[in-house]
Amino acid sequence: QKEVEQNSGPLSVPEGAIASLNCTYSDRVSQSFFWYRQYSGKSPELIMSIYSNGDKEDGRFTAQLNKASQYVSLLIRDSQPSDSATYLCAVSAYSSASKIIFGSGTRLSIRP
């Protein structure tokens, strides 16, 4: 079982709709969770971090964390074509305080 699992997609969402990206992780004692956005040919960019159960909102982005279910999600409201990218879920590894484990990413495509 992979440590961080994401659906590879592509996930196609119409412009203006809500895009929902999901991620599950296997290490129950993980404490820190991140969403990165990566455009084709570019390096990842941190867009959200979340540490506590519940929702965290930042502009059009909402991260949701459920530690009991070992599940973290990212909602993108009012999706724009510029949101088309690969979204990487990342989780801090308990075995080493400094290492972050990345999922393989979900490719999101916003269709006009």
Next chain:
Amino acid sequence: GAVVSQHPSWVICKSGTSVKIECRSLDFQATTMFWYRQFPKQSLMLMATSNEGSKATYEQGVEKDKFLINHASLTLSTLTVTSAHPEDSSFYICSARDDSGRIEQYFGPGTRLTVT
């Protein structure tokens, strides 16, 4: 804030030569930096964790004698690909963690290496 630079952004080298890639944290100190490699349409692969003033920690399967890492200051880590071969052609990305205590990693823009 939290800007990481990499140099060069792209490099072409001949098989058998060595290439050095620099990673700098521009507006924060980073005791810990990370080096990743990414092949086309594949996920990030952590190669090694670079620690200022000590030896790097390499992931399983990564040859430490081929990928030399030096982290000589709190703002600079270098990755040297020695005796490069065409199969080393890839996108190399570094990231850095701010010493202020935040756990997030901030990525550099990456270096595209092509070995001919």
